Amino acid sequence: MTAVQIVFLAVAALTLAAAVMVVSLRRMMQSALALILALVGVAVIFALLGSGFFAVSQVVVYIGAIAILIIFAVMLTQNSMSPEHSQMNPGFLYAALGSALLFSSLVFILSMWVGFYAIPVNLDPSVDTITVLGLSLTDPQGFALPFEIVSVLLLAALIGGIYIARDHHRD
Amino acid sequence: MGISSGNITPILSILPEILLLILALVVLGLDLGLKKFSPALIGWVTVVGLIFSAIGGVMISGHQSGGLYIWGGMLRQDAAASVFQVIFITGAALTAFFALEDSKCVSAEFYFLLLISTLGMCLLAASSDLIMIYLSLELASIPLYILAGFHYRETSSVEAGLKYMLYGAVASTIMVFGFTFLYGFSGTTQLYAINAAIQTGQIPPMVTTMAVMLILAGVGYKISAVPFHFWAPDVYEGAPTVVAGFISTASKAAGFAVLLRLALTILPVLSPYSPYLLAAMAVASMLVGNLLAINQKNFKRLLAYSSIAQAGYILVGVAASNNLGAAGVTYYLMAYLVTNLTAFALAQVIGQANSNDDISSLAGLTQRSPVLAFSLLVSLLSLGGIPPFAGFVGKLLVFSAGVQAGMAWLVIVAVLNSVLSLYYYLKVLKIAFLDHPRETPLIKIETNSWRIAFIVCLAGILILGVIILPWYGWSITAASSLALY
Amino acid sequence: MIPLSWILAFSLALFFIGLFGAIARKNAISILMGIELMLNAVNINLLAFWRYLYSAHMNGLVFIAVVFAVAAAETAVGLALIISAYRNRRTITAGDFDSLKG
Numbered sequence: 216m217t218a219v220q221i222v223f224l225a226v227a228a229l230t231l232a233a234a235v236m237v238v239s240l241r242r243m244m245q246s247a248l249a250l251i252l253a254l255v256g257v258a259v260i261f262a263l264l265g266s267g268f269f270a271v272s273q274v275v276v277y278i279g280a281i282a283i284l285i286i287f288a289v290m291l292t293q294n295s296m297s298p299e300h301s302q303m304n305p306g307f308l309y310a311a312l313g314s315a316l317l318f319s320s321l322v323f324i325l326s327m328w329v330g331f332y333a334i335p336v337n338l339d340p341s342v343d344t345i346t347v348l349g350l351s352l353t354d355p356q357g358f359a360l361p362f363e364i365v366s367v368l369l370l371a372a373l374i375g376g377i378y379i380a381r382d383h384h385r386d
Numbered sequence: 387m388g389i390s391s392g393n394i395t396p397i398l399s400i401l402p403e404i405l406l407l408i409l410a411l412v413v414l415g416l417d418l419g420l421k422k423f424s425p426a427l428i429g430w431v432t433v434v435g436l437i438f439s440a441i442g443g444v445m446i447s448g449h450q451s452g453g454l455y456i457w458g459g460m461l462r463q464d465a466a467a468s469v470f471q472v473i474f475i476t477g478a479a480l481t482a483f484f485a486l487e488d489s490k491c492v493s494a495e496f497y498f499l500l501l502i503s504t505l506g507m508c509l510l511a512a513s514s515d516l517i518m519i520y521l522s523l524e525l526a527s528i529p530l531y532i533l534a535g536f537h538y539r540e541t542s543s544v545e546a547g548l549k550y551m552l553y554g555a556v557a558s559t560i561m562v563f564g565f566t567f568l569y570g571f572s573g574t575t576q577l578y579a580i581n582a583a584i585q586t587g588q589i590p591p592m593v594t595t596m597a598v599m600l601i602l603a604g605v606g607y608k609i610s611a612v613p614f615h616f617w618a619p620d621v622y623e624g625a626p627t628v629v630a631g632f633i634s635t636a637s638k639a640a641g642f643a644v645l646l647r648l649a650l651t652i653l654p655v656l657s658p659y660s661p662y663l664l665a666a667m668a669v670a671s672m673l674v675g676n677l678l679a680i681n682q683k684n685f686k687r688l689l690a691y692s693s694i695a696q697a698g699y700i701l702v703g704v705a706a707s708n709n710l711g712a713a714g715v716t717y718y719l720m721a722y723l724v725t726n727l728t729a730f731a732l733a734q735v736i737g738q739a740n741s742n743d744d745i746s747s748l749a750g751l752t753q754r755s756p757v758l759a760f761s762l763l764v765s766l767l768s769l770g771g772i773p774p775f776a777g778f779v780g781k782l783l784v785f786s787a788g789v790q791a792g793m794a795w796l797v798i799v800a801v802l803n804s805v806l807s808l809y810y811y812l813k814v815l816k817i818a819f820l821d822h823p824r825e826t827p828l829i830k831i832e833t834n835s836w837r838i839a840f841i842v843c844l845a846g847i848l849i850l851g852v853i854i855l856p857w858y859g860w861s862i863t864a865a866s867s868l869a870l871y
Numbered sequence: 872m873i874p875l876s877w878i879l880a881f882s883l884a885l886f887f888i889g890l891f892g893a894i895a896r897k898n899a900i901s902i903l904m905g906i907e908l909m910l911n912a913v914n915i916n917l918l919a920f921w922r923y924l925y926s927a928h929m930n931g932l933v934f935i936a937v938v939f940a941v942a943a944a945e946t947a948v949g950l951a952l953i954i955s956a957y958r959n960r961r962t963i964t965a966g967d968f969d970s971l972k973g
Binding site for chain 2: 321324325327328330354355356357358359360361364365367368370371372374375376378379383
Binding site for chain 1: 872873874875876877878879880881883884885887888889890891892894895896897898900901903904905907908911914915918919922923924926929932933935936937939940941942943944945946947948950951952953954955957958
């Protein structure tokens, strides 16, 4: 077992433990903090997979924006929570059982596929992936259309979010 | 660099989408500049712009019969995409007119979000790439989450938006998880290239079936098919009625547009079981929808369960996965658009007059407004599949496609279910026509725009039910353009 | 190097933990957090497939970028709706949203 493998196993275990905390802790603020831990773990996995760019994006977008937004929402709605009560729906044991079953059957099914045992090829060091990605995002014969549509999506989310969350009573 | 130096065709080929985007921005601009003028102006501008955008779409489709990949294979320009785009734009225009009757919906943000959602649907119908399908599905859905919660002072509306959003996000994430496996198996995100890669890749069918099931979860949510239907009754009941009408018609048609493309391209290659999965969803949707509709007391909830059952009938055509099936689905969706929009428009004005949506308050509708009672008759009979209304032709086409595909058992189940559905449609009609009114607040319709849209819908039900051939020819062209490789 | 199977098993585990959270939790913000975990699993899958099998093309990376953007849009809209619902009802427990039953 190489050092990279050991690091991966440690980070993966930590991330999954944090994810379990996200879905099981009673106090919302604690679960939001566990979410940040899980997101950091995923960023490390990205880095281990050789994509420093997405590791940084993960930190900026997920932790810097999404997780912080969630923490704000938790604080804004704080007095509606009562940590004494269970945060789970009544049938949550069945959901846990179902998820575990689906997980193991999917792993089993995937193990039938040869690609499951693929070994990575070394990336061509002469190719700067980020440059190629950036060029393909602006190439009309590449991914220019989704790139432009993403901007429309973000604009719509922005306007809709502001409209619905604005305090209309103060108008 | 960029688009300007290249060929102009890629721009022209997404002309309807570009017009929609410009229109959406114009609507926002109007709100800044012309707020003091009549708020209805925004609605009229929206409708006029939508008509132009539909004309643009039809014009392009005129000289593009075969499938043409544009924007690096992100979109496939074919007749199916154009026909569906016209369906969505018509639905949006009618909804824009109906919304003018609901004073709480007359705002620039409403029309902006409606237009962006329509833009997403138009892109979805043409998408031939997994990235584009996911992105345009979200572009169509995210504005709808907000529109469902648009009556921000009404708890039920906001809760409807929240429920729609939470479960919608879960379903679309499950779908995109399935997409990642398709990418993993084939190395491409291009629908028509995935086929070739899967066929040569010798991937066990179990593995690809798993991906198919994940994808069906996301699409099933969009078309409200069982077992992904649970959101529909709550959202239809809580959301503003115009929005519920839009969700149940245009948004459902968008789900079917992408499902049809998937069913005629990658699903048969991915999994030999996919027709049976679709047939199982069809049977479950019909049974659950019809059985639960029988005891509903709220008109909008009844329409929700009826819409789940309708998704089941349409799925018969998708499960058949043949040319006639695809044409039948297209025809059915056109018929369903006008029929269900009529029903929701009625629910809107009657609900506003009674300030509740109970079926019992429809009592004596004939005395309160004979025209509306007659329209209710037309739309419910069309939903039930009675000739000479549009719904009949749609049902006829999808059911014969099922027989043609050798799924006679499925068609028998579907026919029995249509008979069952007549029971609750007729029950509503009995209340409206025979019962005495308990309360008689006047049903006022204040805007001409509502009347125009309503007349268009009613005319649509009759025209699609009587003059069949031109629309059928359209649907067949659309269907055969999908199957071309 | 890390075998692909390990990474896929990890992303599947993360996905189903998130799905469990989205189904089993009462609270709307918790459901949203479950969805974030699921979307992260999606991204790990995409990056792993790209790195191990198809690093010659850019589709995988573009897909990841799109998922990032969609996640941000979904969260923003979701939290806006949650705040709006809280303003109306002073609760965000999905189970308390019972005005739509029956």
